[in-house]
Amino acid sequence: MTARERVAAFLLAHQTRRLCDECLAREVGIDPSTAYRAAVKAGRSGGFIREYGVCSDCGESRLVTCASR
Numbered sequence: 001m002t003a004r005e006r007v008a009a010f011l012l013a014h015q016t017r018r019l020c021d022e023c024l025a026r027e028v029g030i031d032p033s034t035a036y037r038a039a040v041k042a043g044r045s046g047g048f049i050r051e052y053g054v055c056s057d058c059g060e061s062r063l064v065t066c067a068s069r
C-alpha cells in the first residue's frame with residue numbers, strides 16, 4: 001500500500017477523528033513529511049477534508065485531515 005492509501009484507509013476507519021499530519025504519521029506508522037504529502041493528496045482527491053481545526057489526538061489547533069461524510 002502507498003502512504004496515501006494507508007492514510008486514506010486509516011481516516012475512513014476512524015471517521016470521527018480529525019488528525020494533524022504529525023499524529024496521522026504516528027498512527028499510520030510513516031514519517032511526518034510523508035504523512036503531510038499523503039494528506040495533501042488525499043485532500044485533493046476528494047472524500048477527505050483538510051482544514052484548520054483541533055487535532056483529535058494532540059489537541060493542538062492546526063491543519064487537520066478527516067474523512068468527509
Ligand SMILES: [Zn+2]
Pocket residue numbers: 019020021022023024055056057058059060
Ligand atoms: Zn495532532
